[in-house]
Amino acid sequence: MLDIARIRAETPGTEHVIHFNNAGASLMPASVCHIMQTYLADESKFGGYEMEDKYACDYDKVYQLLAQLINCKSKEIAITDSATTAWDRAFYALPFRKGDKILTSITEYASNYIAYLQMMKRIGVSIEVIPNDRNGQICVEALEKMIDENVKLISVSHIPTNGGLVNPVEAIGTIARKYNVWYLIDACQSIGQVPIDVQQIGCDMLSASGRKFLRGPRGTGFLFMSEKMLKFLEPFCLDLHSAEWKSQNEYEFRKDARMFEISECNIAAKLGLTYAVQNTLDLGIEHIWQRIQQLGELFRKKLSMIDCVLVQDLGQIKCGIVTFTVEIDGMDMVKLCKQLRERKINTSVAVRHHTLIDMTARNLNHMIRASIHYFNTEEEIDTFCRILQDLIHTSVFM
Ligand SMILES: Cc1ncc(COP(=O)(O)O)c(C=O)c1O
Incomplete structure (x- = not known):
C-alpha cells in the first residue's frame, strides 16, 4: 500500500x-526541510513580516489540513510551539473550583500530572487515578464507577510516552458524554500514527505534537478545542492576537481556537508542519x-x-x-x-x-x-x- x-x-x-x-x-521528509530552508533564505533576504505575508496562503492551510486529519472544523484548531503548550492552554483555561475532581491515567505524562498537582495546591481540586484493566490499559468499567458529581475532567494520554499501549479513548468518550464531564486527550504520541476522529472519540480538547509521528519540525504542536468549549472558555493569558482591544476599558476574544495562540510564531516551522500534515494525508x-x-x-x-x-x-x-x-x-x-x-x-x-x-x-x-x-x-x-x-x-x- x-x-x-x-x-x-x-x-x-x-x-x-x-x-x-x-x-x-x-x-522529516525532504519536502518539509526544503520549504523551511527556502522560507528562511527568503526571510533573511527580504524580511520576516514581508515573507510572512507572502507565504500566508501556504501555512494558513495547516488549520484546514489538521481539521481534515482529525475530523473537526478548522476554526477548532490552534497552532502552538509544542504539545505541552497546547495542553497547558486548554487545561489552565478550565474553570476549576475547590472540590472538583480530575480523573487521569496511570501512565499520565509528568508535565500533565505536575499541572494537576499545581491545580490541587492552588485551588483544591483532587486527582484520582483510573486503574488499568488486565490488559494494562485504562479500565473503562472502573472509570464509570469513579464518576460522581464532583468529577469535572477526564484527562488521559491516548498513547503514553513509555510504551506501546493504545488507550481506549472512544469508550472513555462514551462515559465522558454520558456524565457530561470535560474530556481532554493528550495525543502527543498518537497523532500521525493512529487514526484520530474527534467526533467519534467525543473529546472536547486534544493536544498534539508536530515533531513526532507527524514528522514535522521541532517546536510545533497543536490544540483541538471544540466549538462547545470555545463558547465559554477563556485563555489564561491574552494578547493582541487572541483578543482585540476595543476601547480603553474593553477587549473582545477571538471567536475561534486561535484565541489559544499568541501573536509571535515561527513561520518556517508552521510551514514545515503544513507540509508534514499534507504528507500524512497524502499517504493515508x-x-x-x-x-x-x-x-x-x-x-x-x-x-x-x-x-x-x-x-x-x-x-x-x-x-x-x-x-x-x-x-x-x-x-x-x-x-x-x-x-x-x-x-x-x-x-x-x-x-x-x-x-x-x-x-x-x-x-x-x-x-x-x-x-x-x-x-x-x-x-x-x-x-x-x-x-x-x-x-x-x-x-x-x-
Ligand atoms: C505522552 C506525551 N505527552 C506530552 C509530551 C510533551 O510533548 P512536547 O515535548 O511537544 O511538549 C510528550 C513528549 O514526549 C509525551 O510523550
Whole structure:
C-alpha cells in the first residue's frame, strides 16, 4: 500500500541512521526541510513580516489540513510551539473550583500530572487515578464507577510516552458524554500514527505534537478545542492576537481556537508542519497505522527471541512504540542506548520520573524505547536485533 522505497528516498535521514526514535522526534521528509530552508533564505533576504505575508496562503492551510486529519472544523484548531503548550492552554483555561475532581491515567505524562498537582495546591481540586484493566490499559468499567458529581475532567494520554499501549479513548468518550464531564486527550504520541476522529472519540480538547509521528519540525504542536468549549472558555493569558482591544476599558476574544495562540510564531516551522500534515494525508493515516502495527508486531516478536530481553509493552492494541529491558544484573539502559547510538541506531530511554505512577507500579527505572515509523523496514529491525544481541553478549562476557 505504501511505496516504502520512494518514501525512504524522500527521507534523507534513512541513509545515515536506523531511526527508532520517532516517539522523540521523527525524521522529516525532504519536502518539509526544503520549504523551511527556502522560507528562511527568503526571510533573511527580504524580511520576516514581508515573507510572512507572502507565504500566508501556504501555512494558513495547516488549520484546514489538521481539521481534515482529525475530523473537526478548522476554526477548532490552534497552532502552538509544542504539545505541552497546547495542553497547558486548554487545561489552565478550565474553570476549576475547590472540590472538583480530575480523573487521569496511570501512565499520565509528568508535565500533565505536575499541572494537576499545581491545580490541587492552588485551588483544591483532587486527582484520582483510573486503574488499568488486565490488559494494562485504562479500565473503562472502573472509570464509570469513579464518576460522581464532583468529577469535572477526564484527562488521559491516548498513547503514553513509555510504551506501546493504545488507550481506549472512544469508550472513555462514551462515559465522558454520558456524565457530561470535560474530556481532554493528550495525543502527543498518537497523532500521525493512529487514526484520530474527534467526533467519534467525543473529546472536547486534544493536544498534539508536530515533531513526532507527524514528522514535522521541532517546536510545533497543536490544540483541538471544540466549538462547545470555545463558547465559554477563556485563555489564561491574552494578547493582541487572541483578543482585540476595543476601547480603553474593553477587549473582545477571538471567536475561534486561535484565541489559544499568541501573536509571535515561527513561520518556517508552521510551514514545515503544513507540509508534514499534507504528507500524512497524502499517504493515508489508515495505511500508516496498518504498516506501523505490522512492523511493531514483528519487532516485538524478534526482540522476545533474544535471551534476557523482556518486552514491556502493555495494552490490547499496540502501536509503534516498543519498550524493553535487558534482564542482566548491572545492565545499564542509558549506556546501552548510547552504545546503540554509536552504531548509528537511534533509540531513547524511558525514565521513571516521566511516567512516575506507572513505572513505580511496574518496578521499572529505565527501559529502552525503540519507536518505529512506517518508513522503517524489516531489515532495520533485523539489524537492530543482531546488534543488540552482540552488545548484550559482549557485556555478559566483559
Ligand atoms: C505522552 C506525551 N505527552 C506530552 C509530551 C510533551 O510533548 P512536547 O515535548 O511537544 O511538549 C510528550 C513528549 O514526549 C509525551 O510523550
